[in-house]
Amino acid sequence: MKTVKYNFCVGKMQEFRVEDYWAEYIQELNRQEYNNDHAETRRHTSYCENQHNIATEYQLVENLVINREVKQLIENILEKLEPTQRKLIEKIYLENISLREIAHVLGVSEAAISHRRDRALAKLRKYFDKGVNF
Structure with missing residues (x-):
């Protein structure tokens, strides 16, 4: 028999004594939940970084186009x-x-x-x- 801690959604934690099989099963579920949450965090962070990078690259391209247009306008005016x-x-x-x-x-x-x-x-x-x- 092993002791397993369980956190209820109301914030209360309780310890239970369960068979070794159930303790290992619960431990495996907790590990999978942790890994899934961790992977989701990485995916979310990566997605946000990619969105930021895309937006930044778009702004750079837009600024280059605007700068070229402004430069051409100035050249035309000076002519x-x-x-x-x-x-x-x-x-x-x-x-x-x-x-x-x-x-x-x-x-x-x-x-x-x-x-x-x-x-x-x-x-x-x-x-x-x-x-x-x-």
Whole structure:
């Protein structure tokens, strides 16, 4: 005879004395239940991780597509500018060169570069306001 512990659903635990055969059978059932629960937890965790990975990969692909579209849109917009205006905007906003540095290289005042930038931006705004298809 062996002692077996049983947990009732109301939270009470009771010990019973049972034949060895029944004790082994109950122990085997408990082991199978534990293994099934453990396997289910692994499956659930794996499924959740896969769903997260799929969502993350989808977001990365979506961001790449959006970035390409935005890059193409910017290139199309810049083509609307005169070559000197386009170069100026690229230096200021893409290459992060200061107005002072550009003015020094071109041998003009910083105010002149600022004025040129403002005219180029106004031209771009005009295209946006008209709703020109890029």
